[in-house]
Amino acid sequence: MIDSRLRILQMVAEHGTVTAAAQALHYTPSAVSYQLRQLAAEAGVELVAHQGRGIRLTNAAHILLRHAERVQEQWELTRAELAALGSEPTGQVTLCGFSTAASRLLPPAAAGLRDAHPHLTVRIIEAEPDRCFDLLLSEEADLALLVVTADSPPMTDRRFDQQPLLDDPLDLVVPQGHPLSWRRRVTLADAAGEPWIVGHPGTTYHQLVLAACMSAGFTPHIAHHADEWATGTALVAHGFGVILVPRLAQLGQESPVTRIPLRGEPAPARRIMSVTRLGAREIPTLTQAVDTITATAARLLPKPDGG
Amino acid sequence: MIDSRLRILQMVAEHGTVTAAAQALHYTPSAVSYQLRQLAAEAGVELVAHQGRGIRLTNAAHILLRHAERVQEQWELTRAELAALGSEPTGQVTLCGFSTAASRLLPPAAAGLRDAHPHLTVRIIEAEPDRCFDLLLSEEADLALLVVTADSPPMTDRRFDQQPLLDDPLDLVVPQGHPLSWRRRVTLADAAGEPWIVGHPGTTYHQLVLAACMSAGFTPHIAHHADEWATGTALVAHGFGVILVPRLAQLGQESPVTRIPLRGEPAPARRIMSVTRLGAREIPTLTQAVDTITATAARLLPKPDGG
DNA sequence: CTGACCGTTCAAACTATTTGCATGATTGAC
DNA sequence: GTCAATCATGCAAATAGTTTGAACGGTCAG
Numbered sequence: 001m002i003d004s005r006l007r008i009l010q011m012v013a014e015h016g017t018v019t020a021a022a023q024a025l026h027y028t029p030s031a032v033s034y035q036l037r038q039l040a041a042e043a044g045v046e047l048v049a050h051q052g053r054g055i056r057l058t059n060a061a062h063i064l065l066r067h068a069e070r071v072q073e074q075w076e077l078t079r080a081e082l083a084a085l086g087s088e089p090t091g092q093v094t095l096c097g098f099s100t101a102a103s104r105l106l107p108p109a110a111a112g113l114r115d116a117h118p119h120l121t122v123r124i125i126e127a128e129p130d131r132c133f134d135l136l137l138s139e140e141a142d143l144a145l146l147v148v149t150a151d152s153p154p155m156t157d158r159r160f161d162q163q164p165l166l167d168d169p170l171d172l173v174v175p176q177g178h179p180l181s182w183r184r185r186v187t188l189a190d191a192a193g194e195p196w197i198v199g200h201p202g203t204t205y206h207q208l209v210l211a212a213c214m215s216a217g218f219t220p221h222i223a224h225h226a227d228e229w230a231t232g233t234a235l236v237a238h239g240f241g242v243i244l245v246p247r248l249a250q251l252g253q254e255s256p257v258t259r260i261p262l263r264g265e266p267a268p269a270r271r272i273m274s275v276t277r278l279g280a281r282e283i284p285t286l287t288q289a290v291d292t293i294t295a296t297a298a299r300l301l302p303k304p305d306g307g
Numbered sequence: 308m309i310d311s312r313l314r315i316l317q318m319v320a321e322h323g324t325v326t327a328a329a330q331a332l333h334y335t336p337s338a339v340s341y342q343l344r345q346l347a348a349e350a351g352v353e354l355v356a357h358q359g360r361g362i363r364l365t366n367a368a369h370i371l372l373r374h375a376e377r378v379q380e381q382w383e384l385t386r387a388e389l390a391a392l393g394s395e396p397t398g399q400v401t402l403c404g405f406s407t408a409a410s411r412l413l414p415p416a417a418a419g420l421r422d423a424h425p426h427l428t429v430r431i432i433e434a435e436p437d438r439c440f441d442l443l444l445s446e447e448a449d450l451a452l453l454v455v456t457a458d459s460p461p462m463t464d465r466r467f468d469q470q471p472l473l474d475d476p477l478d479l480v481v482p483q484g485h486p487l488s489w490r491r492r493v494t495l496a497d498a499a500g501e502p503w504i505v506g507h508p509g510t511t512y513h514q515l516v517l518a519a520c521m522s523a524g525f526t527p528h529i530a531h532h533a534d535e536w537a538t539g540t541a542l543v544a545h546g547f548g549v550i551l552v553p554r555l556a557q558l559g560q561e562s563p564v565t566r567i568p569l570r571g572e573p574a575p576a577r578r579i580m581s582v583t584r585l586g587a588r589e590i591p592t593l594t595q596a597v598d599t600i601t602a603t604a605a606r607l608l609p610k611p612d613g614g
Numbered sequence: 615c616t617g618a619c620c621g622t623t624c625a626a627a628c629t630a631t632t633t634g635c636a637t638g639a640t641t642g643a644c
Numbered sequence: 645g646t647c648a649a650t651c652a653t654g655c656a657a658a659t660a661g662t663t664t665g666a667a668c669g670g671t672c673a674g
Contacts, residue, residue, distance in 0.1 A: 001310065001349060018652060031632050033653055038631095042308060044398030045389050053640040053651040060389055067385040071378050078374040082352050082367055091351030325621060338663050340622055345662095360620045360671040 001075050005039040006068040007138060008032055009047070009057075010159075013065055014137075017054050024134045039064070069158045069278075076279030083283045093285050094123040096135050097145030098204060100168075100248045101272065102126035104300060105145060109292040113285060120285065129204055136160065136277050143286050144275040145293065149207050161278045165290070166297045167269040168246040170212060172260045173236050181258040188216035188244075188268050195223035195241035197232050209244050212268045233257055246270055247301055272297075308382050312346040313375040314445060315339055316354065316364075317466070320372055321441075324361050331441045346371070376465045376585075383586030390590045400592050401430040403442050404452030405511060407475075407555045408579065409433035411607060412452055416599040420592060427592065436511055443467065443584055450593050451582040452600065456514050468585045472597070473604045474576040475553040477519060479567045480543050488565040495523035495551075495575050502530035502548035504539050516551050519575045540564055553577055554608055579604075 011021035012032065022032045040047040045060035057065075093113065095106050102124060110122045127135060129146035133153060136144055145165065146152075155162055172191055174180050180190060192213075198220070199205030205227065213220045223241045226232040230252055232243040237255035245251065246269075251259065262268045274290050281287065318328035319339065329339045347354040352367035364372075400420065402413045409431060417429045434442060436453035440460060443451055452472065453459075462469055479498055481487050487497060499520075505527070506512030512534065520527045530548045533539040537559055539550040544562035552558065553576075558566065569575045581597050588594065 003308065003310065017650090019650080028633055029652065030634080030654080034631075037653090041398070043386075043389055045392070048652090050639090050652075055652070060392055063385060063388050063392065067381065070381050074374065074377050074381065078370060079350075081370050082350055085352070085367055085370065091348070324619095326619080335664055336621065337623080337665080341662075344622090355621095357621080357670090362621070 073279045080282040092121040094141040096125040096141040101145035108296045109289045112292045165274040170268040176256040192218035196220040197224040197241045380586045387589040399428040401448040403432040403448040408452035416596045419599045472581040477575040483563040499525040503527035504531040504548045
């Protein structure tokens with residue numbers, strides 16, 4: 001509903017370059033360039049200034065960006081009004097989230113929606129947090145579950161409504177028989193000297209582990225890279241190091257490892273957020289989805305006793 | 308800039324039928340129908356209900372209409388911001404108005420704008436008041452000069468900013484030597500018994516004359532129809548009746564007629580309004596245009612002495 | 615029951631957008 | 645300095661989206 005040219009401008013502002021914006025939108029740079037030109041003509045102002053081999057957005061562009069935010073918000077309010085108008089929710093709602101969310105939290109919520117509203121089409125997209133924000137902006141998705149990363153927009157970003165959903169505690173996974181597995185109380189710092197297995201640089205998992213270790217006061221010795229839980233677990237089982245897994249993540253039973261809840265103040269955890277476009281949270285369908293997700297999470301993470 | 312589908316919905320709301328909306332937009336009914344369907348799908352709601360051989364807009368459609376108004380207003384504010392950003396006004400500005408305005412008020416204003424801002428393209432469209440509102444909505448025009456008619460949107464219509472510009476006094480035109488031409492003081496009621504020459508039914512001029520006569524307390528005897536001043540004047544000169552002409556209208560010198568300023572409380576006049584989309588009046592270019600038009604009007608209608 | 619209107623549908627004509635490639639400009643590495 | 649890499653843009657061709665025109669079914673007034 002929001003003008004596609006404004007969306008493109010938002011992406012350019014977000015990603016800094018025409019090329020990156022094009023990538024996020026599944027467009028080619030030519031298309032983005034062309035549309036920016038159109039928008040500039042329509043508004044009767046210059047939008048971009050060339051700077052080096054890239055571009056810089058002008059003052060006028062920032063005015064248009066503020067406009068886009070307001071229109072976006074207004075549109076979400078209207079959507080909510082329409083949805084509240086009664087009658088069965090119709091059309092399509094799309095939930096997106098990173099791997100663990102997509103596999104454990106979203107399906108129950110999606111199924112609940114589907115069963116409650118026969119005329120509603122429910123879609124799920126598994127995507128990394130960065131991409132989730134793009135999906136929200138482009139209205140390809142309506143609700144996103146994601147872990148905060150260094151690349152996340154700030155909480156104050158007026159395009160999004162970001163609410164903490166739950167704190168997913170982190171467990172340390174060590175080989176069976178590892179000295180730490182006998183300890184009554186293990187903190188992250190206790191594993192500071194271990195060789196670590198983390199995701200590839202740039203992945204959310206990589207950032208997560210590094211951030212957790214950093215806030216525990218040490219920099220991990222990274223011995224191996226593995227992006228999938230199964231791979232990491234297997235490496236641990238064979239004594240290549242230790243990994244950190246969020247409580248929500250399910251590990252296969254194949255590898256003989258010990259999973260140890262970490263203690264600490266605060267206990268190491270990853271914060272999972274539910275994110276909508278600003279104003280969209282009031283849409284009944286989404287409210288219901290968030291409720292279901294909260295309930296699911298409570299079931300999967302029974303009582304966080306002790307801390 | 309505003310979504311073309313919302314514009315179409317506005318037109319349908321305004322004109323009541325798909326066909327009429329299509330006409331106003333220079334579209335075919337098919338296109339309007341198709342776009343309404345698209346909009347409904349995008350919003351996930353029903354927009355039209357069939358009623359008899361026409362349609363009726365649903366509740367949801369009215370919510371969307373309110374949305375359209377708000378977005379429209381927001382866009383105009385943004386335009387004003389952009390325009391105020393400094394730098395020379397660029398792009399295009401279009402003024403529209405009914406015949407007299409188009410010939411006597413708009414050209415000086417347009418010329419002023421053109422000379423003041425070399426990079427600005429100025430256009431003029433001559434159009435009946437009804438059409439002027441459509442032109443504003445579709446952003447084909449930015450400022451309209453028009454006479455209030457029975458079909459005008461109410462002053463409270465949140466899509467427009469309607470400001471009184473001037474009152475154009477009405478003159479009675481009678482054949483030379485006509486008894487009324489010797490009177491020191493003539494009111495409209497004095498011509499109640501004359502045969503009248505008016506525009507064709509439905510024209511602004513027709514409405515104007517009837518409204519004036521009605522507020523003077525009589526219904527004119529309509530003897531002839533003529534839409535052009537020259538035709539009407541010629542008919543008057545040949546003794547077929549009398550006509551009413553606004554002071555701004557220039558009559559050719561070919562026909563021997565007498566033009567008598569009408570008295571009364573209030574003096575018969577047509578009220579000329581300057582209309583913009585709501586929020587657009589602050590755009591410097593338009594402000595300047597209105598100023599020039601006011602000045603031109605003051606020059607053309609020197610001092611309304613006496614009443 | 616007939617003619618006038620109205621809204622919708624469908625394939626075809628038409629527009630506008632998007633792509634793919636070529637180009638010029640800038641940056642950083644060697 | 646040279647060279648490869650990165651970036652934005654321009655243009656013709658491909659593609660997707662919109663608009664048209666003609667046909668149809670429903671509704672209303674005479």
